[in-house]
Amino acid sequence: MFERGRNLFNIEKNSEFAIRVLVLSIPTAVVFVMLVLLELISPMSAIISYASVIIFNVLLLFPITFEMQQIKRYITKLSTGEDVNGKAMTLSEKDAKEIVSAINAMHSFWAHKTDILEAQTISDTAVLDTLPDPIMMIDRAGNILGANLSARTFLGKNITDKNIDRVFDSNSFMEAVSRVLKKESASENLIFYVKKPVDQKLYAHIKQLPWLSKGRAVAVISLYDLTKAIKIEKMQSDFVANASHELRTPLSIISGFIETLQTSAKDDEAARESFLKIMAEQAEYMSALIENLLSLSRIEMEQDQKPEGEADVVKLAEEVQQALSLKAEAREIGIKVKNDEDIPMINADERQIKQIIQNLTDNAIKYGVSKSDVTIKISTAESIPPSKSYKVRSGPAVAIAINNKGPKITPENLARLTERFYRMQEHKDLNIKGTGLGLSIAKQIILRHRGNLTVTSNSYNGTTFTIYLPQEI
Ligand SMILES: Nc1ncnc2c1ncn2[C@@H]1O[C@H](COP(=O)(O)OP(=O)(O)OP(=O)(O)O)[C@@H](O)[C@H]1O
Ligand SMILES: [Mg+2]
Incomplete structure (x- = not known):
């Protein structure tokens, strides 16, 4: 007063x-x-x-x-x-x-203006933090004035106030930064390699900021990690190489036999019979391979689409039991379907769920010991086991456990079973036919349904593949 x-x-x-x-x-x-x-x-x-x-x-x-x-x-x-x-x-x-x-x-x-500016700064920071790629602002001396969440996660919490040359050990990157800071260039783009914090190939975009003022941010650096993209590219080219190799082998076997039948074995009745049998087997393998490759590419195309419809898992398991009964009988294997009461309908693509149950039951019949049982057990689970994949849901699920008797699968093999074209050597040696794609197809379908696949194997209980599918997606 x-x-x-x-x-x-x-x-x-x-x-x-x-x-x-x-x-x-x-x-x-x-x-x-x-x-x-x-x-x-x-x-x-x-x-x-x-x-x-x-x-x-x-x-x-x-x-x-x-x-x-x-x-x-x-x-x-x-x-x-x-x-x-x-x-x-x-x-x-x-x-x-x-x-x-x-x-x-x-x-x-001015108080009102300050409030607006403060609110804007907070929302700008939140927006920058949601960006997946690292972004940093530097002053004229190269000191980092600000970094978004991705940059802080990638380069360490305490990167602000450090000089950029202490963070990146790349001469070409530092030269590009210095050209922008000296205003010799308005912006620079380059690809460079870093050893710290891990070996990485990065793409950088360095740009002068329009509101230059002494002692403040004068340039912004955004980074993009190319390592992941290179890995995906390599996986794709490996896949094409593997697929062509897998197709070339039966094709060369078939053409070899055709040539023999046209020349040296032209009049050999017995040889013709056995060659035609092998050729039919190879043709069958090729068509299974093409079928699986098409199936895989279709599933990949649908990967980000939410599955439509409902599936009655018990009914599907019984259909698979029926479809594979002849194949099972040939190895004197009985397929048993066991289910808890009140298994709920799940939100899923029925055709795809039938395909995974069929792929896993087919494996159990092929790789299980003969004269034993294959069991398909359906139950409800309170939650889905956690996974590294962000796609996997938690919450109530339906579990489909497919068991066969047989020797324990080694941990090295277990870790690789869902890789495309991976087949265990002992099964190749036993001449058990397969494309090596059945489990990778199953894995993709399960991921599309936000579910998870687990495998346990020991010499007493045999091998159990369990599919967890969320009741609601
Ligand atoms: N139940 C099982 N017991 C033992 N090994 C298995 C079992 N299921 C799969 N495997 C091993 O995993 C490999 C990959 O299985 P996957 O179903 O992907 O391919 P495949 O059965 O060889 O070919 P396809 O499914 O196209 O007929 C198999 O070749 C086999 O070595
Ligand atoms: Mg299989």
Whole structure:
């Protein structure tokens, strides 16, 4: 509160108040001296009159000077961000009141602007943090002023305030940064390699910021990790190489036999019979391979589409049991379907779920010991076992466990079973036919359904593949 009485003596000591009063009284003093010199008034009455003029000036100037100082103190407080209440000030002068209300309007305007800017900065930071690629801002000396979440995760929490040359051990990258900082170029793009924190191939885009100002961010660096893209490219080219190799082998066997049948074995009845049998087997393998390759590419195309429809897993298992019964009988294997009561319908693509149950049951018949049982057990599970894949859901699921008796699969083999074209050597040696794609197809379908596949294997219980499918996707 403004308290005139208490602040009466608050006028600052260094104020020029007294000087101002004296200066203002000089013309009056000159007039009084002249009047005394012309003997129009006595010196005593001149002194008394002059003193009253000074008192009058003090009374006139005091309120203005006092209020000006109040305003000065008020502005100083505002400029230092102190919490003030200007409206509580009681000013007597009209002009002073107008000045204070103008200052208050200006203050509220800037306070509002600051709030908007602060909100914008917070939302800009949140947006930058959601970007998957690292982004950093640097000053003219190359010090990192800010980094988004991805950059902090990739390069360490404490990268801000470090110089960029301490973070990246690449000369070509540092030269590009320096060209932008020296304004020799507005932006630079380059591919470079780093050894720290891990061996990586990175793409960098370095760009001058338009609002250059001394001591502030002058350039922005965005990075893109090319290592992942290279890995995917390699996987794709490996896949094409593997697929062509797998197709070339039966094709060359078939063409070899055709040539033999046309030449040396032309009239050999017995050889023709056995060659035709091998050729039919190879043709069958080729068609299974092509079928699986088409199936895989179809599944990959649908990978990000949510499965439509509902599936009755028990009904599907019984259909598979029926379809594979002849194949199982040939190895004297019985297929048993066991299920808990009240297995719920699941949100799934029925055709694809039947395909995975069929692929796994087919494996159990092929690789299980003959004269034993293959069991398909369907139950409900409270949750899906966790996986490294972000796609896998948690929550209630239906579990389909397919078991066959047989020797324990080694951990090295277990880890590779779902790789495309991977087949265990012992099964190749036993001449058990297969393309090596059945499990990778199953894995893709299960992932599309946000489910998980687990395998356990020991010499006592044999091998169990368990498919977990969420009840709701
Ligand atoms: N139940 C199982 N017991 C033992 N080994 C298995 C079992 N299931 C799969 N394997 C091994 O995993 C490999 C890959 O299986 P996958 O189903 O992907 O291919 P495949 O059966 O060889 O070919 P396809 O499924 O096209 O007929 C098999 O070749 C086999 O070595
Ligand atoms: Mg298989």
